[in-house]
Amino acid sequence: MLDVVEAVEGAAPPFVCTEIRQRGACVVPVEPCTGPCTVTQVMHDADRAWRDSLRAVTVADLSDRLPPTVRARGRAWLEEPGAPLPPFS
Numbered sequence: 001m002l003d004v005v006e007a008v009e010g011a012a013p014p015f016v017c018t019e020i021r022q023r024g025a026c027v028v029p030v031e032p033c034t035g036p037c038t039v040t041q042v043m044h045d046a047d048r049a050w051r052d053s054l055r056a057v058t059v060a061d062l063s064d065r066l067p068p069t070v071r072a073r074g075r076a077w078l079e080e081p082g083a084p085l086p087p088f089s
Contacts, residue, residue: 001062002054015043 017040021028036044063071073085 001057001059002051004059005054013044013047015040015047017043 017036019033019037020039021033021037022030063074066074069086069088073088076083076085
């Protein structure tokens, strides 16, 4: 599923650090900001977990979760596009 999501949405991480440590009332000097802040670390960990979860699911896994009537309609559509689909039962 990760491949499908990345094909549609792109592979760029959803969180982009804007270095809030360098702005606002509680500005931190540049010198101690040598690595990612804790917010960035947590967001990257969450992104990694989300991607790992999607990577573990295949399109076949999704198909297996569908009711048999939905799978039959999809199979019929793939085998003969444009033909009448079987009814839902």
